[in-house]
Amino acid sequence: MRKTSKSSDRQKEIFQFIKAFLLEKGYPPSVREIGEAVGLKSSSTVHSYLSRLEANGMIKRDPTKPRAIDILDERPWRQNVPVPMLIGIHKGAALFDEKNFSDVYSFPQELLATHKKTYLVRMPDDGLREAGIAEGDFLFITPQEFANDFDLVVAEVDRRSTVRYFRQDQKGTYLLKSREEEAEPCPSVVTVLARVISVYHKI
Secondary structure, three states, X not given: OOOOHHHHHHHHHHHHXXXXXXXXXXXXXXXXXXXXXXXXXXXXXXXXXXXHHHHOOOEEEOOOOXXXXXXXXOOOOOOEEEEEEEOOOOOHHHHHOXXXXXXXXXXXXXXXXXXXXXXXXXXXXXXXXXXXXXXXXXXXXXXXXXXXXXOEEEEEEOOEEEEEEEEEEOOEEEXXXXXXXXXXXOOOOEEEEEEEXXXXXXX
């Protein structure tokens, strides 16, 4: 793309839209959203402008992710990160598939207290009421395939997913309804999918 006054103006327009979107939403826009905002129907044309902005050192992109755009001279989203809301708890990789997203929210990074990718999901049942977690409470979770004793986890057992406290010893693996519960080891294979890092409890 040959640099002209018109193309330079369009670059600025796209750059300002990305910045405004980040400030409002807390996460970057998609190529489609950029095109709709500045009147470009061709996604390849949008990509060309983004490549020009990247070459000029104004943005940085991750080609493996559809919304990975960083503004290099400023960081208007520094205090906020995108947190997708999951439709429900499903087994395996499908849990974090975009098809399982119902919406994306913006939260302050310091409140999440982690730099790991974080998701929101509602507590699916009333099995943790003894621990003060009710059905419908919001759980902040991060993908994780291991757990330490008494971590609150999303785990898969017998092709079903649940949220319970994890414990393991020489006898086997336990999924508990509270830290104090005494229970028999789980007879089936337990696959840890995520760790709960925070709970939003409605009162």
